[in-house]
Amino acid sequence: MPVLLTERERDIFLKAKEFSVRYLAPEAAQWEADRKLPDKVRKLLQDHGFFGVGAPVEVGGKGCNYLETALTYEGLAYGDGGVAFFIQLHNNIAFEIATFYDTTDKVKALTPDMIKGNKLTCFALTEKSGGSDPTMTEASAELKEDGYHVFGHKDWASDSLDADYFTVIVKDGTAKGMVMLLLEKGMPGFTIAEDRQRIGGNAMSCGTLHFDDVVVPRENLLSVDGFKEALKAIDVARVFVPAIAVGVAQRALDITADHLARRVTFGQPILKNQAVQWQLAELTALVQAARWTVYHTASLKDSGERVSTQAAVNKLFVPNAVLKVTLECAQLFGAEGCAWNSEITRCVNLARIFKVVDGTIEVQKIVIARGIEKDAFARIAQ
Ligand SMILES: Cc1cc2nc3c(=O)[nH]c(=O)nc-3n(C[C@H](O)[C@H](O)[C@H](O)COP(=O)(O)OP(=O)(O)OC[C@H]3O[C@@H](n4cnc5c(N)ncnc54)[C@H](O)[C@@H]3O)c2cc1C
The missing domain is CATH 1.20.140.10 (Butyryl-CoA Dehydrogenase, subunit A, domain 3)
Incomplete structure (x- = not known):
């Protein structure tokens, strides 16, 4: 178990910290007031290699392990914890879609753009009925010929207004209880409403997702064991x-x-x-x-x-x-x-x-x- 950081680990931390002090800290107050992260920040994060930090090289990531990734986020947060939270959330979801699940060729083809940060992601589990206890989930999916028909809503979904792809966990009536599906922005019946104003971190959106008979093709299934x-x-x-x-x-x-x-x-x-x-x-x-x-x-x-x-x-x-x-x-x-x-x-x-x-x-x-x-x-x- 390492109790000292290696030179590489220290460098990773310092690179992220220097970046955040130079590019994030000076404008963080403005982004919070505007409740919007300008596109230039995403571009800067891309250009300096912060997207895909936790994902393996084989899927287009930077190949950092968990400690190196944690050091990157600590360094970024020194300048702006809100931006660090934004990229951490996205990188986690992209990495998980690329490596955790046995996905179809269609989903595999979407992941490189997620890993690079060209497309943004959102993770939706919480509902008005419950956040701490996901068994209270009410959103549901019924599997038919043309795919999963999804109904219900999700609440407090970070990055909801800016995301392109959504990891959504819904009940499906099977023994495992819930499936995890990949929803795409613009699917008929899928609407994103309300950017909740929070006490902080408002440069990133956080809202409610509504599903009114959204037909999600089987090839967008991420896991039959969503819970x-x-x-x-x-x-x-x-x-x-x-x-x-x-x-x-x-x-x-x-x-x-x-x-x-x-x-x-x-x-x-x-x-x-x-x-x-x-x-x-x-x-x-x-x-x-x-x-x-x-x-x-x-x-x-x-x-x-x-x-x-x-x-x-x-x-x-x-x-x-x-x-x-x-x-x-x-x-x-x-x-x-x-x-x-x-x-x-x-x-x-x-x-x-x-x-x-x-x-x-x-x-x-x-x-x-x-x-x-x-x-x-x-x-x-x-
Ligand atoms: C800024 C922000 C961003 C978020 N982003 C996302 C996101 O991207 N995706 C997503 O799915 N969710 C997201 N969430 C939701 C978050 O995960 C939930 O708010 C959290 O899990 C708590 O759920 P809740 O708000 O429903 O609280 P509740 O479950 O209603 O709990 C209320 C209080 O009761 C306590 N409590 C509950 N059960 C017990 C118990 N058995 N014993 C003792 N105390 C208990 C809780 O700790 C809490 O203090 C976000 C929330 C915030 C604030």
């Missing part, structure tokens, strides 16, 4: 979302220290106060613990081990730590920490979102607790 595959996909996100959170926390710490070094009260920079220094020291230790939790989880995934429980530990500990860090940093910014769309406020708001997306903090506790319970009963039965 299991959805959980696998979410495990991947539970490795990477915390990596993004760490990048955001480090940014919050750095801009806070810089602010306090410049701002003078009672005749000296605020940073000269030992109380403040000690507070930042505590937060630094917390960020470091969070960072190594992410690296450990990603390395475990690279080793081929099952990571569901560790991914849940990652998704529990890191966003909690990062919210504490960003909130305390915001307090140290005084009024600026209360300003709409200031950099520190954006850090706090993203940290709040990271506690919910891809399974809430509470859901991670449920996953971890199941493991504890299983192990304890196994021990006492011996």
